[in-house]
Structure formats: C-alpha cells, structure tokens
Amino acid sequence: MDxxxxxxxxxxxxxxxxxxxxxxxxxxxxxxxxxxxALALRSIGKDATAYLEDPVPDLFKFLPGAETVVHSxxxxxxxxxxxxxxxxxxxxxxxxxxxxxxPGRVVNIDHHAxxxxxxDVNVIVPDxxxxxxxxxxxxxxxxxxxxxxxxxxxxxxxxxxxxSFRYSSATSEAFIKAxxxxxxxxxxxxxxxxxxxxxxxxxxxxxxxxxxTLDIIDAAxxxxxxxxxxxxxxxxxxxxxxxxxxxxxxxxxxxxxxxRGIEGVDVGVLFRETGQEEYKVSMRSxxxxxxxxxxxxxxxxxxxxxxxxxxxxxxxxxxxxVVAIIKERMRAALKV
Ligand code: AMP
Ligand code: MN
Numbered sequence: 065m066d067x068x069x070x071x072x073x074x075x076x077x078x079x080x081x082x083x084x085x086x087x088x089x090x091x092x093x094x095x096x097x098x099x100x101x102a103l104a105l106r107s108i109g110k111d112a113t114a115y116l117e118d119p120v121p122d123l124f125k126f127l128p129g130a131e132t133v134v135h136s137x138x139x140x141x142x143x144x145x146x147x148x149x150x151x152x153x154x155x156x157x158x159x160x161x162x163x164x165x166x167p168g169r170v171v172n173i174d175h176h177a178x179x180x181x182x183x184d185v186n187v188i189v190p191d192x193x194x195x196x197x198x199x200x201x202x203x204x205x206x207x208x209x210x211x212x213x214x215x216x217x218x219x220x221x222x223x224x225x226x227x228s229f230r231y232s233s234a235t236s237e238a239f240i241k242a243x244x245x246x247x248x249x250x251x252x253x254x255x256x257x258x259x260x261x262x263x264x265x266x267x268x269x270x271x272x273x274x275x276x277t278l279d280i281i282d283a284a285x286x287x288x289x290x291x292x293x294x295x296x297x298x299x300x301x302x303x304x305x306x307x308x309x310x311x312x313x314x315x316x317x318x319x320x321x322x323x324r325g326i327e328g329v330d331v332g333v334l335f336r337e338t339g340q341e342e343y344k345v346s347m348r349s350x351x352x353x354x355x356x357x358x359x360x361x362x363x364x365x366x367x368x369x370x371x372x373x374x375x376x377x378x379x380x381x382x383x384x385x386v387v388a389i390i391k392e393r394m395r396a397a398l399k400v
Pocket of ligand 2: 093175193195
C-alpha cells in the first residue's frame with residue numbers, strides 16, 4: 065500500500081469543491097499534472113476548478129480538459145482544498161492564487177528537491193520523473209480509475225519532463241507508468257505529432273536569432289586546457305526578438321537545450337528578457353554541476369540538471385554574475 069498519499073486522499077474524501085493549481089509559465093508537466101488531478105476529481109463527482117496564472121501554451125491546448133482552465137480567481141471559492149502540482153514555491157503559483165482568500169487546506173504534490181513545503185500536506189518526491197508520475201500514483205492510491213483523458217495528460221507530463229525519456233529522470237518507474245498510460249489510451253505518435261512536430265514557423269525564426277547570440281566560455285582558470293576544459297554556453301532572447309518574429313514567450317522554452325547540447329559544454333544557459341532590466345535565467349547541466357543549488361542562491365529552484373530563476377539588472381550584469389558563479393561551481397564539481 066502506498067501510504068504517501070493518505071493525507072491527500074483524506075482531503076479528497078472530505079471535500080466537495082477543489083482548486084487545482086500549478087506554476088506560472090506552465091510547461092507539459094505543469095499542464096498535464098494540473099489537468100490530470102482536475103479530471104480525476106471530476107471523474108468521481110467532485111467540483112474541480114483548474115487555475116493557471118498564465119495561458120496554456122498552444123502546444124498543450126489539445127490536452128483533454130485544457131479548455132476548462134481558468135486564469136482568474138476573482139470571486140472564486142471558498143474551496144475545501146487546493147491541490148498544487150509541480151511547483152516548489154507558493155509565489156510561483158501566481159498572484160491570483162497568492163491573493164485568494166479561502167483556498168482551503170493546501171496539498172502540495174511535487175518532485176522538485178528545492179520545494180519549500182508550503183502546503184498543509186506535502187508530498188515531495190524528488191525521485192519522481194515528473195509531477196505527472198505522482199498524480200498517477202495518487203490516482204492508484206485513491207482508487208480513481210485512470211481514464212483515457214487522464215492518461216493522455218499524465219503521459220504528456222512524464223514524456224515532456226523526461227525530455228522524451230532521455231534525461232536521468234527517465235527511471236524504469238517512469239517507463240513502466242508511461243507504458244501503462246499507453247495501455248490506458250494515450251497514443252504516443254498522436255501526442256508526439258502534436259507536441260514535437262507542430263511548431264509555428266515564427267518559433268524557428270526566433271530560434272535563428274537566438275542561436276546567433278551563442279557564446280562559449282571556457283570555465284577553467286585561464287582557459288589553458290583548450291578544447292578539453294569544461295565550457296559554459298550561453299544564449300540570449302530579447303523582447304525585441306519576440307516582437308520581430310511575433311513568437312510568444314513560451315516558444316523559447318527548450319532553446320536552452322541547444323546550449324547544453326554542444327560538445328564539451330557542461331552547462332547551458334538561456335537569458336530571456338522578461339522586463340526592464342530583468343531576465344529569466346534557465347540553466348541545464350550535463351553531469352556533476354548542480355544547477356538547482358546555483359539557482360537557489362539566486363532565489364529560484366529546480367532540479368540538479370535543470371533549474372531557473374529571475375534576476376534584475378542589465379544583460380551584461382546578469383550574465384557576468386551568473387557565469388562567475390557557474391564557473392566557480394564547475395571548478396569545484398569538475399575539479400578543474
Ligand atoms: P526552466 O528553466 O524555466 O525550464 O526551469 C527549469 C526548472 O527550474 C524547472 O523544474 C522549474 O520548475 C525550475 N524553475 C525555473 N524557474 C524557477 C524559479 N524562478 N523559481 C523556482 N524554480 C524555478
Ligand atoms: Mn515537473
């Protein structure tokens with residue numbers, strides 16, 4: 065018996081009216097887990113409001129239930145309980161939620177090691193490949209049948225958060241659960257076609273501009289070790305690039321992987337201009353450099369190999385600060 069969800073299940077049994085929330089700038093795991101919980105609750109006759117501060121990215125609008133997501137909580141509630149999924153900090157759930165008067169008891173279900181346990185009930189499992197994997201476990205523990213619509217959402221959550229089963233998070237558990245979700249009705253090719261082979265041309269125009277900002281920085285002292293020394297690769301995306309191409313901000317999600325994907329590069333960084341002298345910093349590492357730890361130092365969070373935060377300052381300032389810390393941690397971690 066899976067006891068981890070006992071308190072969460074108690075809330076489900078006690079309540080009638082639920083709120084389900086996930087983080088700002090939602091990606092596949094956020095949207096899939098959110099809708100997985102909402103559809104599971106609705107399937108057993110509960111009232112579930114699904115809320116995201118930001119819009120559902122176009123790529124995920126096909127997910128069953130996506131059309132029911134609301135983006136304002138004005139006048140909403142009171143709720144018996146709120147399920148927060150895939151989110152390490154309350155503030156990342158967005159202003160609408162933070163200002164909500166009566167969210168009820170908050171059940172925090174997440175897989176970020178940096179989660180600060182903001183819930184009244186906290187189920188934090190850093191070994192889980194995706195929050196979607198935990199929603200799968202919750203459904204099993206609560207005896208809620210996973211119907212086709214729930215399966216599609218949870219499959220997308222696991223598939224996207226493991227980088228299509230390429231990352232170290234792609235454990236045998238992740239494969240087994242994904243396999244079960246396919247058995248329950250998720251169709252891999254149909255989903256892949258919609259998520260990975262369906263990009264608007266303006267995204268490629270944006271990518272072209274972003275790739276032209278590529279900077280490869282030698283991380284070893286003095287760079288004396290030439291090609292064999294570890295490297296940091298940076299990319300930049302500005303508001304002006306979004307304006308010029310007409311691309312939406314979530315269309316730069318994933319571009320940071322092009323930086324990490326370069327031979328000899330240990331850490332890839334994408335700086336995305338989000339406001340006047342403000343940048344969202346996304347980091348991806350290959351091995352021993354813990355970017356979640358670096359992110360936490362800047363008030364953000366994430367996973368060992370994928371983390372992010374927001375920082376104020378000019379691009380020059382932000383880049384210099386971030387690169388300096390990464391270099392320091394890289395030298396310590398890689399012993400160069
Ligand atoms: P991203 O670079 O936005 O794709 O995020 C990579 C990972 O870091 C994800 O697991 C995010 O949940 C986490 N993350 C990104 N930005 C923040 C932030 N400002 N605070 C906490 N965690 C973050
Ligand atoms: Mn996740």
